[in-house]
C-alpha cells in the first residue's frame with residue numbers, strides 16, 4: 001500500500017534515477033554538467049536559466065483569466081502579429097505602425113507608446129506610472145513594473161494591454177474607432193468578474209479538496225523535500241530504497 005502511494009507520488013522522477021548494478025560509494029554530482037563536475041560556466045548558465053524561468057513563472061502567477069495570461073505570454077515572447085513581425089516575415093513592406101505612423105510597431109509601441117495606447121492609458125489612474133517605464137521588451141517591462149512596487153497593479157496593466165490590443169485590431173480590421181473609456185471599462189469588468197469569481201472559489205471547500213491533489217511542489221527555501229520509493233521482495237528477503245532530495 002505504502003509502496004504504491006510513493007510510486008504514484010513521484011513515478012516520473014523515480015524512473016529517471018540511474019541505479020548502479022554493483023554497490024558504490026556515494027558522491028556528490030553536479031548534474032548540470034555532463035561529467036558531473038561543477039564549473040563557473042555551467043553555474044552561470046544555470047543561474048541564467050533559473051532567472052528566465054522565474055520570469056516566465058511570474059506571468060503564469062498573475063491573477064488573470066487564461067486568455068489574458070496567454071496574451072501576455074505571447075506578447076512577452078513577441079509572437080503577436082505586430083507590423084514589425086509582419087515586416088520581418090515579408091508580409092508588410094515596412095515595420096511602421098499603421099495607426100499613428102510615428103514609429104516602428106513592436107509590442108512596446110502597440111501597447112505603451114502608440115497614439116491609441118496613450119489615449120487608453122490616459123483614461124486610467126496608471127498613466128503616470130506607465131510613463132516612467134523604459135522602452136524594453138515586454139518581459140522586461142513586466143519585471144520593471146513589478147520591481148517598481150506595482151505588482152498588485154500588474155493584473156490591471158495586463159488587462160489594459162489585452163484590451164488595447166483588441167481595440168487596435170478592431171480599428172485595423174473592422175475600421176471601428178475605439179472609445180478609450182469603453183476599452184478601459186471592458187478591461188476592468190473582465191478583471192473584476194474573474195477576480196471576484198476566484199475569491200468565491202477560494203472560499204468553497206471543493207477547491208480546498210482539489211488543491212490537495214496538486215502535483216509536486218518545491219519546499220520552502222529553508223527546508224529539503226524527500227520523495228522516496230521502496231520495495232520489498234518477500235521470497236528473497238531483499239529490499240530496495242530510492243530517494244530524491246531536493247531543495248527549493
Ligand SMILES: [Zn+2]
Pocket residue numbers: 097098099100101102103105109110113114115116
Ligand atoms: Zn502607433
